[in-house]
Amino acid sequence: MDAASVTLLTISSLKEQAGEQPLVAFVHCELQSRSQRQTKAGKPYLVLTFADATGSFNLNAWSDAPLYEAVASIPDGTVLGLDAQWTQNQYGVNAANLAWERLSGDELETFFAGDAVTAEKQRRDWETIVNFCAGIRDPRLHALTKHFITELGAKFRRAAAARKNHHARRGGLSEHVAQMMRTADLICGAYPQLNRDLLLTGVLFHDCGKLWENQYPERGFSQAYTLHGEMLGHIPLGIELVNKLWRDVAEWPEAKDWLTVEPASETVRLHLLHLIASHHGELAFGSPTLPRTPEAFALHYIDNLDAKLEMVKDAYAQAGELAEGIYEKQFPLPANLVDPLPAFEG
Incomplete structure (x- = not known):
């Protein structure tokens, strides 16, 4: 050849x-x-x-x-x-x-430099994440996201959002979180009763345990397995990480100004942990608790929406046609896909 x-x-x-x-x-x-x-x-x-x-x-x-x-x-x-x-x-x-x-x-x-189109998309998505976090007004959540990005940003950018099905590639977690943040920002405009700062922070941290569960090396594209990821899973790991980072920022000099801020810092921490714990939406899907706040419901559906639409996009690209405009079912989607309706152009 x-x-x-x-x-x-x-x-x-x-x-x-x-x-x-x-x-x-x-x-x-x-x-x-x-x-x-x-x-x-x-x-x-x-x-x-x-x-x-x-x-x-x-x-x-x-x-x-x-x-x-x-x-x-x-x-x-x-x-x-x-x-x-x-x-x-x-x-x-x-x-x-x-x-x-x-x-x-x-x-x-x-090869190790990676596909240029994918690398550029992930660079823009990372900028989106950093910019949304910079705009968080609650001083506790602002400090927490800044600390996380500074300490673990490089590791975050190497992680996948999953081992298969959606965003299962090096840097896929950045793509997933950036799109979720864009969606969360728009939803907060439609539902102003939602706590935007809390929801955006929850989006950032909801899968942060995947820094260990779905991690890649600094050089290469083989997703590693780790004992922490296998024995605990990303939800317990995420809760543990956020608690550790929270203790860190509580020692910062500016933290003394948070003692009189409402709502109380302990309440803010608890609500954030609840978002991580409940984001799968059902006990059968691995969440240790069910959504109990507006932000928890919003995060669950935003997460599920982005994952499903990524799967649909991949399915259209990969599935064979059973008939004109009808495509073979792709796991884990529930049924054969049909060509979407084009937008009206006038």
């Missing part, structure tokens, strides 16, 4: 373009993990997970394929250039006539 005539795609572009007809393309990606499986006939195979700045995909390496033997000498974290005829169906991405090579030198550095 002539390398000069083959397109280099990101993983997100591959998922958007691959379908039933073979697509010849290169993909640069990091081998994130491998899992040993067996077919119904008892034959072994590997499920390999590859990732880049835009997302991830699984690829089956069957026991009679050259990749199955080769991957034994390719450690996790290795960056590969995959050259194949790609197809995609309801079960995922497939590769025929697959060839691969390890990236090195300038190609490797370009």
Whole structure:
């Protein structure tokens, strides 16, 4: 295959373009993990997970394929250039006539720099987060968000919003939180009884435990697993983190001026913790308590709305058409999607 005539795609572009007809393309990606499986006939195979700045995909390496033997000498974290005829169906991405090579030198550095479009979007989203936090008027919440951004901003910018389904990429948490802040700001305009400072702060911190549950290294796009993330989960971790940061800012010199501020600081802290604890909305979905305040209900629905619309966007890009304008159901969405109605243009 002539390398000069083959397109280099990101993983997100591959998922958007691959379908039933073979697509010849290169993909640069990091081998994130491998899992040993067996077919119904008892034959072994590997499920390999590859990732880049835009997302991830699984690829089956069957026991009679050259990749199955080769991957034994390719450690996790290795960056590969995959050259194949790609197809995609309801079960995922497939590769025929697959060839691969390890990236090195300038190609490797370009890969770790990430997709330029994704990087620029995440930079703008981070600016959105910082600007909204700078506008918080409550001095306790302003100090808390400033302290968090200063101490953990870099770690925040590397985290994903999830391991799969939505914003499951390095920097995805910044994208998710920025969009939620934009929505929260608009909703507070429509419902002025909402405490805007509290809601914006709750948006910032609702998934802050994912700095440990869905974290990425400083160099690379493989999402790590941690004992804290596995044994506690992001909601308890978020509550613990906010309590720690609150104790920090309580020691600042300006904190003495907060003693007479209403509502009382302890009440503000409790309401913020409630937003983190209840944001999944239901006990069955992992929240240790149910929403009990207007801001808690608003945060839950804002979070769910952004996650669902991200899933819908990805589903339109990746799902096969069952008929004109009707697309295959994509987990975890509840049904087949239908083309949206275009806006009236007059």
